[in-house]
Amino acid sequence: GDSVTQMEGPVTLSEEAFLTINCTYTATGYPSLFWYVQYPGEGLQLLLKATKADDKGSNKGFEATYRKETTSFHLEKGSVQVSDSAVYFCALSRSNAGNMLTFGGGTRLMVKP
Amino acid sequence: DTAVSQTPKYLVTQMGNDKSIKCEQNLGHDTMYWYKQDSKKFLKIMFSYNNKELIINETVPNRFSPKSPDKAHLNLHINSLELGDSAVYFCASSAGNVDTQYFGPGTRLTVL
Numbered sequence: 001g002d003s004v005t006q007m008e009g010p011v012t013l014s015e016e017a018f019l020t021i022n023c024t025y026t027a028t029g030y031p032s033l034f035w036y037v038q039y040p041g042e043g044l045q046l047l048l049k050a051t052k053a054d055d056k057g058s059n060k061g062f063e064a065t066y067r068k069e070t071t072s073f074h075l076e077k078g079s080v081q082v083s084d085s086a087v088y089f090c091a092l093s094r095s096n097a098g099n100m101l102t103f104g105g106g107t108r109l110m111v112k113p
Numbered sequence: 114d115t116a117v118s119q120t121p122k123y124l125v126t127q128m129g130n131d132k133s134i135k136c137e138q139n140l141g142h143d144t145m146y147w148y149k150q151d152s153k154k155f156l157k158i159m160f161s162y163n164n165k166e167l168i169i170n171e172t173v174p175n176r177f178s179p180k181s182p183d184k185a186h187l188n189l190h191i192n193s194l195e196l197g198d199s200a201v202y203f204c205a206s207s208a209g210n211v212d213t214q215y216f217g218p219g220t221r222l223t224v225l
Contacts, residue, residue, distance in 0.1 A: 043216045106156070
């Protein structure tokens with residue numbers, strides 16, 4: 001079955017540091033890939049997405065590129081802020097599977113001033 | 114305006130009870146979902162539903178059942194609650210079976 005693996009946290013960084021959160025997936029066919037963010041006490045918000053190979057999703061300074069050859073969708077940001085502290089989830093969906101999202105385990109990011 | 118809303122936000126109940134969580138979306142979407150987030154933050158799909166098809170994750174006990182009175186609502190009914198049902202439940206919706214899902218704020222269920 002489908003699966004998503006992402007690096008375990010917590011990841012602790014200083015403000016303005018470079019962020020990478022690794023994500024790899026296993027799925028049949030050509031899934032869509034997503035990063036969702038969950039701020040403390042809140043629901044999930046879509047951060048960015050990519051629907052086909054070599055697509056780059058970007059939003060709020062975050063970027064991720066759909067790499068089919070390595071089945072990866074790593075999240076990056078050049079300069080993190082304290083306000084980026086949250087839990088980040090990598091996920092995939094397939095249209096022939098009811099569009100249900102399969103999530104990775106989540107990575108907690110803590111940014112210190 | 115809240116796009117996807119859930120009630121209640123918190124639900125505390127005893128083992129063996131039956132409870133429902135309501136979900137409403139005002140986005141005009143035709144597909145809705147329920148997810149469960151456990152204490153370790155792990156998220157798992159429970160159901161995907163539109164007016165044509167219900168897809169159930171095979172690991173979901175049949176004590177859980179989705180009920181959709183109309184396209185804008187997908188309620189979650191849980192019978193004979195167990196301690197292990199304690200979790201945060203998220204509702205989501207999308208415009209079709211290929212589009213981005215939008216999540217509600219979650220309902221924290223605690224079974225005592």
